[in-house]
Ligand code: B12
């Protein structure tokens with residue numbers, strides 16, 4: 094019999110943003126947990142919901158009737174995760190929640206089907222919790238570190254934090270064999286002509302961007318050895334024959350010495366895959382750009398967030414807008430596409446700051462730009478700062494932190510126009526850098542910029558209300 098069934102509530106079919114790009118990846122956290130628990134001798138099953146819909150997921154759970162279920166949840170999958178939990182509970186299962194969101198809303202998750210909420214890494218905690226639950230049920234949970242549960246009085250009890258895994262190299266590779274990874278690869282191949290596999294080389298980010306969630310790994314940073322990562326890439330090559338990789342790390346180039354060693358190890362083994370990943374401007378320089386190119390990097394996302402130094406400083410991002418522009422040019426000079434993330438609507442952002450961001454995009458002409466409208470994630474310093482002005486959302490179990498807004502800031506309508514304006518401005522930057530760009534393209538981009546600008550102006554007095 095299965096000791097634990099692991100699942101999540103992500104349904105690709107319900108995700109319009111992801112359906113537009115069709116670049117799905119599996120939930121690595123669950124694959125890591127499964128590998129660890131199996132190595133400890135537990136019997137584990139993963140119900141991967143990515144290619145299902147809610148009805149199919151509920152039917153699969155009803156057929157399996159697992160006595161113990163572990164559910165991954167993040168702020169977007171909350172609603173689905175608690176629905177799955179409710180169904181499992183109704184069928185008599187014990188439900189454990191984990192992932193980046195549940196520990197920040199322990200009371201709510203416990204009120205919506207959860208018996209236990211695990212905070213941080215799940216591997217060591219579950220390896221202790223599973224036999225504990227089998228022996229003692231929900232009694233004496235205070236013995237297990239790293240969890241929250243309901244006390245006898247109904248209040249939420251939190252046990253001391255769980256120590257993090259010290260040696261990541263000693264951990265087994267993610268249990269990709271537990272799911273139908275080929276389905277992900279086929280989806281990639283159909284839509285993009287390539288098979289792409291994700292992996293991570295480290296855990297945790299020591300930086301302090303105040304809107305970013307650190308609920309799983311805190312501010313720790315632990316790296317795997319270059320040899321261990323290369324071993325995993327060889328295993329991925331032998332099993333899945335991918336065409337490319339995605340290093341799903343927070344800041345892939347965080348340590349230059351590590352990158353040097355990793356590049357040397359990959360070269361020694363004759364391994365080279367096109368890949369994309371994320372970094373920060375302060376973790377790039379000419380040598381790092383050369384190493385990335387040597388390793389096969391075809392696109393690097395440089396988290397920019399804003400072109401206004403004032404806003405970057407307010408975010409405690411510890412990056413420099415002018416240097417960001419230089420780094421975009423640097424990676425492009427090595428034949429690597431430069432992607433950048435922009436966040437609009439950070440608390441205190443003014444019209445002048447948005448202008449600065451547009452100027453930044455036009456000057457630097459990144460190849461790809463992803464813009465989000467800021468929202469306060471529970472558990473972050475940003476959430477605490479704006480807590481008394483947070484509005485939006487609705488019923489917790491049907492909503493998400495992404496629906497939260499800050500009273501007094503400009504309306505979503507305004508920011509949607511601003512998003513379009515920034516997209517047009519970065520297009521103009523790219524066209525200016527391209528001597529072959531036709532007049533018609535330029536005229537279209539100017540028109541789109543002007544239209545969005547007028548729409549921004551027309552909505553400039555619209556603000557969010559409580
Ligand atoms: C890769 C990634 C993505 C990929 C996901 C694709 C995929 N399936 O891999 C993409 C780009 C699509 C993505 C999108 C988004 N993401 Co994202 N993403 C990440 C990232 C960078 C890595 C995830 C990862 O693989 N981590 C490595 C594994 C080992 O860690 P883990 O998943 O947390 O798992 C560990 C623990 O959480 C725990 N655990 C996990 N599951 C379970 C289950 C049980 C039962 C238990 C007990 C424990 C447990 O144990 C695991 C092993 O130690 C994280 C940041 C990070 N470094 O983790 C952000 C992160 C998860 N994303 C985040 C956000 C906000 C988003 C978006 C909402 C962004 C947006 N504006 O659209 C969307 C939501 C998409 C969705 N619908 O789910 C936030 C979540 C915050 C929160 N409180 O929920 C994070 C934490 C980033 C951040 N620092 O703010 N993301």
Ligand code: SF4
Nearest residue numbers: 298300301302305343
């Ligand atoms: S946004 Fe990126 S660099 Fe900043 S704290 Fe989060 S993961 Fe680290």
